[in-house]
Amino acid sequence: MFELQMKARKIKVYPAHKIGETAHQITYEWGDSRRTINTGKKMANRESPPHGAGSFHDPQQHFELLDRVENLLRSS
Numbered sequence: 001m002f003e004l005q006m007k008a009r010k011i012k013v014y015p016a017h018k019i020g021e022t023a024h025q026i027t028y029e030w031g032d033s034r035r036t037i038n039t040g041k042k043m044a045n046r047e048s049p050p051h052g053a054g055s056f057h058d059p060q061q062h063f064e065l066l067d068r069v070e071n072l073l074r075s076s
Contacts, residue, residue, distance in 0.1 A: 006031050008073050028073070037072070 008028040015024060026037040047061075 011069075026072075030073075 008030055011026065011028040013024050013026050023039045023041060026039065028035055
């Protein structure tokens with residue numbers, strides 16, 4: 001017998017409406033519910049931000065970002 005794992009669906013990320021409030025608001029569907037995460041304030045960071053097709057210019061960074069999202073969803 002195998003176990004079904006729920007996966008997040010319809011993931012959407014929005015920038016903060018007010019500067020200094022939060023960095024982003026993330027919404028997603030999990031099973032029959034919809035969840036929202038407000039990320040903390042933006043921190044000074046030397047990491048280059050991802051963008052569209054640019055994520056694939058550095059495959060290592062792309063996979064690191066995917067791992068971060070997966071860990072964030074599992075911790076919620």
